[in-house]
Amino acid sequence: MSNPLRDRAVIVGVGHTPSSRHMGKSPMRFTLEACTQAIEDAGIDRSEIDGIVTVGTLNELEVLQHLGLEGVTYHAGPLGGGVGGGVAANAALAVAAGLCDVALAFVTMEAPRPGITYNYMGHNGARGDDAFTLPYGDGVFMQHFAPWYQRRRQIDGVTDEQIGAYVVAMRENASRNPNAVWREPITMDDYLGSRYVADPLRLLDCDMPVDVCGAVIITTPERAKDLKQKPVYVSAMTTGQRPRPSGIFWHDYDEMPYKWAAKRLWSNAGVGPEDMDFAMLYDGFSPLVLYCLQDFGFVPKGMGGEFLGAGEHLATGSLPLNPHGGNNSEGRSWGFGHVCEAVLQLQGRAGERQLADVHTTMIGGGGVVNSSALVLHD
């Protein structure tokens, strides 16, 4: 069955602030910088924007006011309840379905400030399901993924060196990304010497929380014809879910809901995982890429570690991953950096990290219990 939404939305502009531990300005100010950058990059007048999609702590209605957008016909959060890919996916879905013509999609993240510990999930006390986790000291988000990674190690035999090969490569990629927070290369020994935060997760497996905003402009192929940039087509956007509310009480640690985002992704896009020139996989914790690789069909189940150990994720490998350094080394954007980088790579605008001869990619993943995916081509 052909997909009526296929190639009916295009990404035409990108804005991205540096990822910074302390931007030294308010989140609204740096959000507006990224949004106006994306609008100018597209070469479109702000008065044409009639859709806004975002996720995060910022009140997007204030963004509407600041940008002087008089009214929009589409206002929503991410497809799949999760991360940056879902924000772009929902904006593309709205444009493709005719709910708006020009959508602004952006994600703003803030570095922790004194008194803000948003990784702790127990601020409402030990109520509901949290009554069964907080009294055991199990209320920090990374603890809801660490035991999943444990199973990949115990069952699949994933090693420190395999995940280390991923992290070292991300740092190397980030050294060519002026927006990245971590630009100094590291060695395997640096990774292996990194302290445990929630064993088996190490500090260097975790993305650095930063101040950052990424933004893109999405419109129709028709409107894109006289805009500044080469359009990047969205050929499919999906999400998927399973019936459990939390990572820790998930019924099956051996598959993520990514598997259900993948279910219609390839048939809707009319291509398969083997057609991807590179992939933008969610890596808020680096071992999440193991699930992206297997659940989106790039490797057989359980083979993600061997893929990384063989260097297939490098620019020289069979499927380069996250040439911008991923969230792991660019900084925590909930995966919106992946969106910006996918577009820049397909437009040939990725500077010294530009991959040669790339025409199609996918963005996939999410924060353990949410998921989304897109397929893009030039």
Place this chain on the structure above:
Amino acid sequence: MAELPLPVRDDLNRAYWDGAQAEKLVILRCPACQAYTHPPRAMCTTCWHEELVPTEVSGRGTLYSWSVMHSKGNPGFEDRLPYAVLIVELAEQKDLRVIGNLVGGQPSDLAIGTPMQVVFEKVNEDITLPQWRIAAADGGVR
């Protein structure tokens, strides 16, 4: 030091915490289809039967996975680092799992499938927490 967050009883979890206070592991079970569910749910998620029955279970299980926390962030645990958090699959049903800490062993003793036995840790007059020991091959606790 921040206080340990203790369970707040409600109509869904009261049987679990009252049971733990009596040193019993009590899980909601559907009288129609016999499925257990945990954490407690308002109805049977298998057959939608609405009156689940608190049922004492064996207190035996196997280790599904675990992690060892090395970082601060959980109130009440600042002085306990590092500590293991276990996900134990109960013997009664596949996918029926509870969270707990390891009592009386080392994380290096753990593996997926390790037999586990519940033990009870009295925190105060109102709350006793089910916790887990590695079970010995003879069914006892070591």
